[in-house]
Amino acid sequence: MKIISLASRNIKEVYRDPVSMLLGLAMPIALLILFSSIHKKVQLDMFSPQTLTPGIIIFCYAFMIMFSAMLLAKDKQSALLTRLFTTPLKPSDFILAYILPFIPLALFQTGICLIIGAILGATYQNLILACIIFFFTAMICICLGMILGSFFTVNQVAGVGSLLITAIGLFCGAWTPLKMMGGVFKTIGYALPFAHAVDASKGLLTGSSFSDILGNFYFILIYALVLFVLAIFSFRWRMRRR
Amino acid sequence: MENTSIAIKTNDLTKRFGKRNAVDAINIEINHGEIFSLLGKNGAGKTTTIKMLCCLLRPSSGSAEIMGYDIRKSPLEIKRIIGVSPQETAIAGHLNTKENLLLIGGVFGLKRGLSIERAKNLMELMELEDRKDQAQKLSGGMQIRLSIAIALMSEPQILFLDEPTLGLDPHARKSVWNYINKLKREKTILLTTHYMEEADSLADHIAIIDNAQIITSGTSAELKHKHESIQSLKISADDISSDILDGLKNKGMEVISTMNSIVINSVELDFYSIINYLQTKNIKIKGIQMQEPTLEEVFLHLTRKEVKNENH
Numbered sequence: 001m002k003i004i005s006l007a008s009r010n011i012k013e014v015y016r017d018p019v020s021m022l023l024g025l026a027m028p029i030a031l032l033i034l035f036s037s038i039h040k041k042v043q044l045d046m047f048s049p050q051t052l053t054p055g056i057i058i059f060c061y062a063f064m065i066m067f068s069a070m071l072l073a074k075d076k077q078s079a080l081l082t083r084l085f086t087t088p089l090k091p092s093d094f095i096l097a098y099i100l101p102f103i104p105l106a107l108f109q110t111g112i113c114l115i116i117g118a119i120l121g122a123t124y125q126n127l128i129l130a131c132i133i134f135f136f137t138a139m140i141c142i143c144l145g146m147i148l149g150s151f152f153t154v155n156q157v158a159g160v161g162s163l164l165i166t167a168i169g170l171f172c173g174a175w176t177p178l179k180m181m182g183g184v185f186k187t188i189g190y191a192l193p194f195a196h197a198v199d200a201s202k203g204l205l206t207g208s209s210f211s212d213i214l215g216n217f218y219f220i221l222i223y224a225l226v227l228f229v230l231a232i233f234s235f236r237w238r239m240r241r242r
Numbered sequence: 243m244e245n246t247s248i249a250i251k252t253n254d255l256t257k258r259f260g261k262r263n264a265v266d267a268i269n270i271e272i273n274h275g276e277i278f279s280l281l282g283k284n285g286a287g288k289t290t291t292i293k294m295l296c297c298l299l300r301p302s303s304g305s306a307e308i309m310g311y312d313i314r315k316s317p318l319e320i321k322r323i324i325g326v327s328p329q330e331t332a333i334a335g336h337l338n339t340k341e342n343l344l345l346i347g348g349v350f351g352l353k354r355g356l357s358i359e360r361a362k363n364l365m366e367l368m369e370l371e372d373r374k375d376q377a378q379k380l381s382g383g384m385q386i387r388l389s390i391a392i393a394l395m396s397e398p399q400i401l402f403l404d405e406p407t408l409g410l411d412p413h414a415r416k417s418v419w420n421y422i423n424k425l426k427r428e429k430t431i432l433l434t435t436h437y438m439e440e441a442d443s444l445a446d447h448i449a450i451i452d453n454a455q456i457i458t459s460g461t462s463a464e465l466k467h468k469h470e471s472i473q474s475l476k477i478s479a480d481d482i483s484s485d486i487l488d489g490l491k492n493k494g495m496e497v498i499s500t501m502n503s504i505v506i507n508s509v510e511l512d513f514y515s516i517i518n519y520l521q522t523k524n525i526k527i528k529g530i531q532m533q534e535p536t537l538e539e540v541f542l543h544l545t546r547k548e549v550k551n552e553n554h
Contacts (some may be wrong), residue, residue, distance in 0.1 A: 005348020009334055009341075016336055060442070079330035086296045086326040087349045088318050240300070 006097035014101045028060040028113045036120045053117030054201035055174025057237035061141040062168040066161035068142045072149025073157045091236040126204040136224045137197040143227035150234035173198045193223040254304035259365045264290040276535040277431040279445035287454040288434035325398035329405045331385040339370050350396040364391040383414030392504030403433045405513040435528040438538040439480040452545045
């Protein structure tokens, strides 16, 4: 009940800014349509909706880092959070209440991308298993946002968030397979969870079994859990610094 | 939990930021149902004290108990029984009055029906029931009333009001005082302010805090009595020339002259020497009146003395 109350208020705050939300949703759709039209002319597999859809879904979660970090950073600036710190809410309650509003957004974003991808010609297998991968990847991004929001101000979040989005775009392998890039790019890319998420979801949607992507799944799961715990600790640190 | 009449008790409560003492070994005791005012200049340590008592800041040393709960050991228990209206108007700007109250009701785990009922009662008490627009669009006075209503939503036993009328016009300030007065005896209230009149008219007990330390405390009457040496003498007479005023000023007195009278403020008034001096100057005295110090005079006298001591 406590978490739901704060989460409902946060949902209102998030959806009060429809421009950002529309941008977050319109961007993947625009990218899918753009690359599909290129694919029709050039017939490159990396631009086909089948290959591109999972990567675009993962890349677009990166925008949620910015949205979630902004929400927390803005509340941190206002005295509302000070008041909430004097209520019996624990750091884990706060983090859950800030994470919850972004889950429906992630689901909606994923659903829209999958539908547009299907309209453009993609076919899906193991959809539910792929959605599990998408869910944990979205959690990674939201928790990253919580960590940024705990440490940085609104202005700093804008800068650091943009850097992270660019880095995720570069290292997730959505646009150019990391195996093609090789070297340091490949090493860094596979040290992060996003390339694993792209590989796993792409594999599942094209018919690989769950056991084929188990290594990638554990990698993503561990990242999600560690970042969730880190988000709670960074929020606790923020509460004490107040 | 000890069953005493004391709601809040601090024991050498101290907060240091680096080498600077923001609060230096303060000791206060606040009884149940009492309005206790911490009166002090900006930066004196009022807000830091409240933040420690609300478990927002950990003390550097010393201890404090709220209803018998230790602020270090039982922050969650304390947070369940306190309500706080911080210095900044801490409201969710995009929610309306009722939504703000329901948010806090939910955060305290109140059932929806109970939350709605309390919100309705509080909106009535604070005369906010007609306001359906976003809280950020309310006037400053209304936002503060809403902030106090939010603090009351969990029906706390202890209420912390940090400078509740800061920046309000006199009308709005008076109206907030009325609402605080309505809570008298029902809640234990710790109120910080730098408005003397506010402390004088609301508080049962006042502690003057300066440079992180409590320099005196008591009821308003006790403080005035304790510092009655800060009296002023009003003398009504005709033809008081500027030479005579200068003569009094040279004796180290603060002299304010009005149409047919002079008011002499001095820490220790030498009544006979003043009368003798005026008589030697052939001034015909029509009336003499000793005036008790106001709380403001006590405050200014004490805090000025602190500044002087610091400079020495």
